[in-house]
Amino acid sequence: MRDNNLMPIVDEPVGIYEDPLDLMDEIDRLKKAKDATILAHYYVDGEIQDVADFTGDSLQLARDAARVETSTIVFSGVHFMAETAKMLNPSKTVLLPDLQAGCSLSDSCPADQLAAYQKKLREEGRDFQTVAYINTSAAVKSLCDWIVTSGNAREVVEERVPKDKEILFVPDQHLGRYLVEVTGREMILWPGSCMVHEVFSLQDLIRAKKSTPGSVVIAHPECPQNILEVADFIGGTERMKQYCASIQEPTKFLVATEANMIYPLENAAPQHEFIPVPGIMTDTGETCACNRCPHMARNTLAKVRDCLKRGKPEIEWQPYFDKAREVVTRSLLQ
Numbered sequence: 001m002r003d004n005n006l007m008p009i010v011d012e013p014v015g016i017y018e019d020p021l022d023l024m025d026e027i028d029r030l031k032k033a034k035d036a037t038i039l040a041h042y043y044v045d046g047e048i049q050d051v052a053d054f055t056g057d058s059l060q061l062a063r064d065a066a067r068v069e070t071s072t073i074v075f076s077g078v079h080f081m082a083e084t085a086k087m088l089n090p091s092k093t094v095l096l097p098d099l100q101a102g103c104s105l106s107d108s109c110p111a112d113q114l115a116a117y118q119k120k121l122r123e124e125g126r127d128f129q130t131v132a133y134i135n136t137s138a139a140v141k142s143l144c145d146w147i148v149t150s151g152n153a154r155e156v157v158e159e160r161v162p163k164d165k166e167i168l169f170v171p172d173q174h175l176g177r178y179l180v181e182v183t184g185r186e187m188i189l190w191p192g193s194c195m196v197h198e199v200f201s202l203q204d205l206i207r208a209k210k211s212t213p214g215s216v217v218i219a220h221p222e223c224p225q226n227i228l229e230v231a232d233f234i235g236g237t238e239r240m241k242q243y244c245a246s247i248q249e250p251t252k253f254l255v256a257t258e259a260n261m262i263y264p265l266e267n268a269a270p271q272h273e274f275i276p277v278p279g280i281m282t283d284t285g286e287t288c289a290c291n292r293c294p295h296m297a298r299n300t301l302a303k304v305r306d307c308l309k310r311g312k313p314e315i316e317w318q319p320y321f322d323k324a325r326e327v328v329t330r331s332l333l334q
């Protein structure tokens with residue numbers, strides 16, 4: 001079984017400078033000419049989110065992808081997300097601006113290793129279901145019983161996984177630990193994690209909190225437990241947006257997730273100030289974000305334009321997409 005998500009990160013040659021506004025106009029024209037819809041994850045650059053027809057978290061974009069009517073979908077995000085779009089809307093041409101936009105979390109759980117571990121557990125007589133976070137390759141999804149996102153994980157674990165089954169949760173150990181805490185269900189945790197959320201330092205966060213009196217910490221459940229323990233609000237990107245928008249009083253939020261999330265937060269709740277965590281704190285209290293996802297950063301306006309022009313790179317249908325599709329549909333769309 002080929003795991004399409006395992007791709008090395010390589011340095012790219014520096015291209016010629018192109019004016020972002022010209023690129024955005026060109027993308028708009030190409031989008032119409034090529035009958036395409038652009039989906040962009042909250043973690044890609046704000047200017048790509050501006051040219052997109054839909055922006056959102058993994059769950060929202062999966063649902064949007066299933067409903068797209070144009071013949072082509074450009075998925076500005078990472079590989080597993082484009083795979084999900086393809087499996088949910090198979091007749092469409094799904095383009096990913098850079099095929100090497102992978103995901104460290106997805107890569108931490110290769111399909112062959114998961115299959116071997118499941119086999120071992122079964123041989124030991126363990127009666128379990130496998131619950132996978134959506135940040136997994138299609139090959140891994142095809143080996144699972146349920147797919148969850150940070151938005152619906154609690155509900156699936158509490159209401160859909162039979163109580164008499166053990167749970168093997170892959171690949172994010174931090175989200176898994178958080179789910180054990182909020183649902184009270186024991187789980188076998190796969191030892192994976194996201195390179196971006198893993199870098200948050202408790203020391204930096206406490207320092208940022210002290211130097212920003214009255215600030216509110218919002219954290220993604222992919223963050224390590226010590227960060228979640230000091231967070232005032234824990235939720236996936238869509239819930240973060242809703243939470244901040246529901247507060248009218250201007251507030252300073254310290255945001256513990258990928259730094260590009262600041263952009264949709266500012267759009268949804270302009271009355272607040274959003275500060276990325278961690279930051280390199282200067283004497284004046286300013287921070288500079290060092291929590292960008294290198295995979296998401298592979299998406300650029302020029303690559304979105306180029307993939308529209310060339311009709312590639314394309315996500316090709318794989319034999320295991322059928323099984324993965326069944327699991328994703330049952331988990332996220334029904």
Ligand code: SF4
Binds near residue numbers: 078103104105196258
């Ligand atoms: S932020 Fe983490 S989980 Fe999200 S795509 Fe990047 S590496 Fe994967």
